Amino acid sequence: MELSRILIGAMRFKDRPAAVATVRAAIDAGFNYIDCSPCYCYRSEEENSERWVGEAINHPDYRDRVMVSAKCSPGNGGWELGEFSKAKGFGVRTADQLRQVFDQSRNRIGVDRFDYYHLWTTHTKEQLDETLKPGGWYEGLRSVKDKWGRLGITTHADGGTIISFLESGKFEIVTIPFNVVNTTRREVVDYCNKKGIVVIAMNPFAGGFLATHERLRDLSLRYLLSLEGVHPLIGFSSVSEVDYAAKILDEMPAGGYNADEILDEVNDLINTDEPRCTACGYCQPCPEGINVGACLSYYNIYKYMHMAEAKEAFNKKQWEDGLRLDRCKYCGTCKLRCPNHLDVVAIIKDARRMMYEKKS
Ligand code: SF4
Ligand code: SF4
Known part of the structure; x- marks a missing residue:
């Protein structure tokens, strides 16, 4: 299945009913990739985003129309290595820990395998080296190779560091913060276009604040859609947000949105x-x-x-x-x-x- 232009983030749901309705609306809108994490909306083993996504997609009308990505991290969310937290997927630094968290996500979401798996919140060379050490994260993931499809990395590192990670040749997809007012990682987009690596733009509304301004909200989404090979990952919290994104996608002219015109308009607004x-x-x-x-x-x-x-x-x-x-x-x-x-x-x-x- 080819990746849809807009992707579903699973980190902003209010509760289980809202999550189920939102995910199904997004799949109905044609968005076919969902990005899960053990820590999103985590309240308990039974009430968390992975469980809610599982309820939404494990239905005959939905399961075959969406690809699932899951992830866990050797880090603590920031620049440091983390202490192991199985429930939230941080500090995963041995092959055995990887398998524990991997199976936990499969069980919570209720899937046999993942279409994508991401090395999550990995921002420094030290964190990547820890991942690749013998008996570490990567070895653990390789040991369950039949249960996942493509490997990605999610990182907030600077552009040069991200490119050095991608030069390892291990990743087919990269998820980076990127939006209309923060294009500091533009070199990564250019690099990935040359190498055929998929770019997922997280943080499309800069932590949500760009969505509080009607025009900036439009421009933010249009800008990401104007860039070849870039897929905005939107942390939908409601069906109306899904409808809004679908509308902006539907309105895209045949030749695409024009990035330069959008950036000029943002400049005029500032x-x-x-x-x-x-x-x-x-x-x-x-x-x-x-x-x-x-x-x-x-x-x-x-x-x-x-x-x-x-x-x-x-x-x-x-x-x-x-x-x-x-x-x-x-x-x-x-x-x-x-x-x-x-x-x-x-x-x-x-x-x-x-x-x-x-x-x-
Ligand atoms: S002046 Fe610039 S480079 Fe130096 S510490 Fe501050 S932000 Fe970093
Ligand atoms: S314009 Fe901003 S991001 Fe670019 S080099 Fe100058 S300070 Fe850095």
Whole structure:
């Protein structure tokens, strides 16, 4: 089955009935891939996203129309290696732990095999090396080779690091944060297009805040659909969100959406003459692991469009190491690399003041 253009994320369901209705509506809309994780919506062994997805898809009208992806991580969600948590799929660092979590997901979702399996939240070389060690994650997955189809990786690393991961030749699909205001990983998209690797764009609405602005919401989805080989992964929480995405897809002109026109319109909405970061990503990597362009994408929308939601989303996502702008040591490396000749250090100082101050 060929991958649909829009894919189903399983991380934002309110409860079991909403999950079942939403997943079935998404499959009815033609979205044929669902991205599961042991930790999504986890409340108990019986009440979690994997169980809810299982109820939605294990029905004669649905099972044959959707491909299932599952995943687990050697890490803790951030840059570190994790402690083993079978229930939530973190800290999976031995072949035996992999098999435990793999079978747990199969049992919860109620499937014999996965179409895709992802090495999840793997952002550093240390984490990837841990995965590939003898007796580790990868060996465990190879030992159940008859129960999964294609291998992918989900990562928030910078573009250069992601490409080095992909050069291992092990991954046929990669899931990265990518959206209309944060294109810092654009080089990965270009690399994957050349190599025939599928790109899944997670975080299409930047933690949801882009969806709070009617026009930005349209532009966000249209932008991702304008890029060849990119599949937006949307964490649907309701049937109306599915209907909205299906409408944007239906409205796509025969020649596709035009990326440059969309980016120009976003630029007009931001509407400032001040020199600003364009989230190009060329200043990476930062020695402190900060994704400068990603951080400043939230700051730009907050500062120039006065959207409090951007600041809220930024602060909610401080579990993501790349967004920890408070760890900046003002070393100036990013400033030296910026092709826009921005005074990046001064901008970061202002961004830290605005984005972390308590009053908005
Ligand atoms: S100035 Fe800050 S963000 Fe820029 S490279 Fe140095 S530590 Fe990283
Ligand atoms: S600071 Fe400069 S190099 Fe870094 S992402 Fe922004 S525009 Fe690009």
